[in-house]
Amino acid sequence: MxxxxxxxxxxxxxxxxxxxxxxxxxxxxxxxxxxxxxxxxxxxxxxxxxxxxxxxxxxxxxxxxxxxxxxxxxxxxxxxxxxxxxxxxxxxxxxxxxxxxxxxxxxxxxxxxxxxxxxxxxxxxxxxxxxxxxxxxxxxxxxxxxxxxxxxxxxxxxxxxxxxxxxxxxxxxxxxxxxxxxxxxxxxxxxxxxxxxxxxxxxxxxxxxxxxxxxxxxxxxxxxxxxxxISTFVGKANLLNGRVATCSTGSCNVEVGPLAVQVDEDGFKAGAAVLLSVRPEKLQLVTAGRGRLDGTVQERFFLGSQWLYRIATPAGDLMVLSPNDGRDALDEGNAVGVDWPAHCTRLLPAEEAVAA
Missing domain, CATH: 3.40.50.300 (P-loop containing nucleotide triphosphate hydrolases)
Incomplete structure (x- = not known):
């Protein structure tokens, strides 16, 4: 009890x-x-x-x-x-x-x-x-x-x-x-x-x-x-509009703009409108052409131990947190690639965007 x-x-x-x-x-x-x-x-x-x-x-x-x-x-x-x-x-x-x-x-x-x-x-x-x-x-x-x-x-x-x-x-x-x-x-x-x-x-x-x-x-x-x-109140989150292409046990294939993403979640029907959620610290900046998406640095903010970047991509703007490891920061206007591990994405019903 x-x-x-x-x-x-x-x-x-x-x-x-x-x-x-x-x-x-x-x-x-x-x-x-x-x-x-x-x-x-x-x-x-x-x-x-x-x-x-x-x-x-x-x-x-x-x-x-x-x-x-x-x-x-x-x-x-x-x-x-x-x-x-x-x-x-x-x-x-x-x-x-x-x-x-x-x-x-x-x-x-x-x-x-x-x-x-x-x-x-x-x-x-x-x-x-x-x-x-x-x-x-x-x-x-x-x-x-x-x-x-x-x-x-x-x-x-x-x-x-x-x-x-x-x-x-x-x-x-x-x-x-x-x-x-x-x-x-x-x-x-x-x-x-x-x-x-x-x-x-x-x-x-x-x-x-x-x-x-x-x-x-x-x-x-x-x-x-x-x-x-919760995804935006408890920490920060990038939310991208997408649509479920197929969904089977334990996995969904989601179309997000020009991007096809496999997400380790199920329970969504094919054709359902969804939000793809990924935390800024889970994103990685790589050389343009080597990530899931290419984009351009729009803004950067110095946070001491980290840099916060706003990257414009074909799927929407992404906020990226990168560690301040002593190397020069990216300049606004730089072309970059954005990548992330498959297990770091989450799906939310699109109607949550309206309800919130």
Whole structure:
């Protein structure tokens, strides 16, 4: 049995449906991220799990117990907010201890638990400081310690790293994952940052328009997106219009402009309009005449470790990511060939282009 289960959970604000029939099962100790753009329903879903928002219909269960209508303060969940919500007049130790005091834990036991929690986030030396005396990363860790010290069955994270600068955010992603693995707390995180969700989650729930459009392991979501939206929201993708010529078990032959491409997928009918999806980093620039397509460099952008090129081809424009290996970059106007391994392409129904 799943540790946390959402069954057909739906939320209406008046006549507006914010979350539509959400079904999600989270295993004990798992780290799951709700990923999507603003307004997709991910934060509303987290708030219903926390008990801050009432469920319009559906059911939420924790460890086999129905908590759909339970009050937030009876669920015993740990929560880290985007703003951290630390008490400015309390020291770090007092902030972390607050939840234990509310549970009337004896003072000696409370002090031991606080000490352990601060050690977990490497803030033992900052116990007597106030939030205003801490950096953003330190305040984030205090909020995490405060949530974990009560030993919650589930830890809920609402965009916990969004207020940090890029470098610190990346460092804290991995520190957060290490802490979660060490403690083993079942965790559900809301984020709009694709790299954040991909790097630290066991599974990712991609949401669009209040619906969970794909629930899978990060690698599967990236390599096998189920919709056009996911292929372009989770990373970048080149999408070329094509038509299925033939399709048999495990393989389809697709006509993309002047190009015939074999794709390791099936389930499409001959004659069906499709989108051929290939990631920019899977494309290779070769000498003109030696690739699947010939093209011309239209634009180039320097990204530090990579060059991003826009290549005009007879099948359509392609974005290509090439490593910055120290060689001179291609100039705009250069003729090039574009190639890619057969297993790197994906097919999506053409109607996804209209729906998105």
């Amino acid at each position: 799943s540790f946390l289960r959402l069954t057909d959970v739906t939320k209406f604000y008046g006549s507006t449906r914010a979350v539509s029939a959400m079904n999600l099962s989270v295993e004990k100790g798992e780290f799951v991220s709700l990923l999507g753009p603003s307004g997709c329903g991910k934060t509303t879903t987290l708030q219903m799990i926390a008990g801050f928002e009432a469920v319009s219909s559906g059911r939420i269960e924790l460890a086999g117990k129905d908590i759909t209508n339970a009050k937030a303060n009876t669920r015993g969940l740990g929560i880290v907010f985007q703003s951290y919500a630390l008490f400015p007049h309390m020291t770090v130790a007092d902030n972390v201890s607050f939840g234990l005091e509310m549970r009337k834990m004896p003072k000696a036991e409370r002090a031991d638990r606080v000490k352990q929690a601060l050690a977990l986030v490497h803030l033992e030396a900052h116990a007597t400081r106030y939030p205003r005396e801490l950096s953003g990363g330190q305040r984030q860790r205090v909020a995490l310690a405060r949530a974990l010290v009560i030993e919650p069955p589930v830890l809920l994270l609402d965009e916990p790293l969004s207020n940090l600068d890029a470098k610190l955010r990346e460092e804290m992603q991995f520190e957060l994952r290490q802490i979660q693995r060490k403690v083993g707390t079942t965790t559900v995180m809301v984020t709009h940052d694709q790299s954040e969700a991909m790097s630290i989650s066991d599974r990712v729930v991609v949401m669009e328009g209040g619906c969970a459009t794909q629930i899978d392991h990060p690698h599967r979501v990236y390599e096998h997106p189920s919709t056009r939206f």
